[in-house]
Amino acid sequence: MIIARSPLRISIGGGGTDLPSYYRKHGGFLIAAAIDRYVYITVHRTFVDEFIIKYSKLERVRTIDEVQHPIMREALKLVGIREPNIEITSMADIPDGTGLGSSGSFTTALLKALHAYQRGIISPAQLAAQASHIEIDRLGEPIGKQDQYISAFGGLTCFQFLPNDEVEAHPLQISMESLHDLEDNLILFFTGFTRSASSILKEQNDRTKLDEAEMVANLHRVKELGVETKRCLESGRLRDFAELMNVHWQHKKKRSPIMTNSQIDQWYQLAMANGALGGKLIGAGGGGFLMFYSEDKSKLRHVLTQAGLREVRFQFDFEGTKIIVQ
Numbered sequence: 001m002i003i004a005r006s007p008l009r010i011s012i013g014g015g016g017t018d019l020p021s022y023y024r025k026h027g028g029f030l031i032a033a034a035i036d037r038y039v040y041i042t043v044h045r046t047f048v049d050e051f052i053i054k055y056s057k058l059e060r061v062r063t064i065d066e067v068q069h070p071i072m073r074e075a076l077k078l079v080g081i082r083e084p085n086i087e088i089t090s091m092a093d094i095p096d097g098t099g100l101g102s103s104g105s106f107t108t109a110l111l112k113a114l115h116a117y118q119r120g121i122i123s124p125a126q127l128a129a130q131a132s133h134i135e136i137d138r139l140g141e142p143i144g145k146q147d148q149y150i151s152a153f154g155g156l157t158c159f160q161f162l163p164n165d166e167v168e169a170h171p172l173q174i175s176m177e178s179l180h181d182l183e184d185n186l187i188l189f190f191t192g193f194t195r196s197a198s199s200i201l202k203e204q205n206d207r208t209k210l211d212e213a214e215m216v217a218n219l220h221r222v223k224e225l226g227v228e229t230k231r232c233l234e235s236g237r238l239r240d241f242a243e244l245m246n247v248h249w250q251h252k253k254k255r256s257p258i259m260t261n262s263q264i265d266q267w268y269q270l271a272m273a274n275g276a277l278g279g280k281l282i283g284a285g286g287g288g289f290l291m292f293y294s295e296d297k298s299k300l301r302h303v304l305t306q307a308g309l310r311e312v313r314f315q316f317d318f319e320g321t322k323i324i325v326q
Helices: 020-026 070-079 102-117 124-138 146-153 176-185 197-209 213-234 238-253 262-272 297-306
Strands: 002-013 028-045 051-054 058-061 086-092 156-161 167-171 186-190 276-281 289-294 310-312 322-325
Touching: 002 102, 002 146, 002 213, 020 028, 020 197, 020 213, 028 102, 028 146, 028 213, 070 102, 070 124, 086 102, 102 124, 102 146, 102 322, 124 146, 124 167, 146 156, 146 167, 176 186, 176 238, 186 297, 197 213, 213 238, 238 276, 238 289, 262 276, 262 289, 262 297, 289 297, 297 310
Parallel strands: 051 086
Antiparallel strands: 002 028, 002 322, 028 086, 028 156, 051 058, 156 167, 186 289, 186 310, 276 289
């Protein structure tokens, strides 16, 4: 049996500039962090002439083309697995549709496991590129590359998305003291709302393809905020980083009328009045997790828990997608 594990992620700054519709013309930049909440994929050989696929549904089919799960089907084709006699199961610490990049984590974990099944070795860069190719090129999802790359690489990582589709990855040069303070002072709360990232990102993608001035200007500014965020974190100015979170959230809300709702806005204002120095909604928007930076965590936790939000505690993951059993 093979078990692969891939981390979920939080976006730190510059999110949205990783979509091909933007970076192929202007170049993209963002910072993301992998966290110790995971997607797991198990793969093992069976004695049954079927592809047995287990996720929220159960599939038992004889050919790859019959596989209904699109990512599973395309990953099997890409890796070159043709014979059945294989069972694939997926599990996750946190459900999809919550803004933590679960689809990218799922795809990288699946590919890592299938390559191991074939006794193949694949680098983080190759793994992320293959995962992006499946979701964006083969399946036509209007999404970016952030999730696939941060899950493959792990850590706190800066990504430069070049117009020629190449991606440069560099660890954030942050001191250990600032790293520990950042990890300690970032807090995640689940809103209870789930959504499809594709439905929200499609609007951004379509408007960017049309060179709509307002959308392009918004993404230019978000990219600048990503660069400013890098400077703040690498120089240990965490309170300035927290303020940039607020600025980023204000720009992000302008990209779509369904980016937020009255309940999310109410929770955000409640947090800012009770110890949060900065915050934003993680992921494409519309639901999922609110993330805040606070130096008075006890007060913030009490208030938001009383308001009905559920905290998910985390630490950073520096291993990225890996095989944990083989």
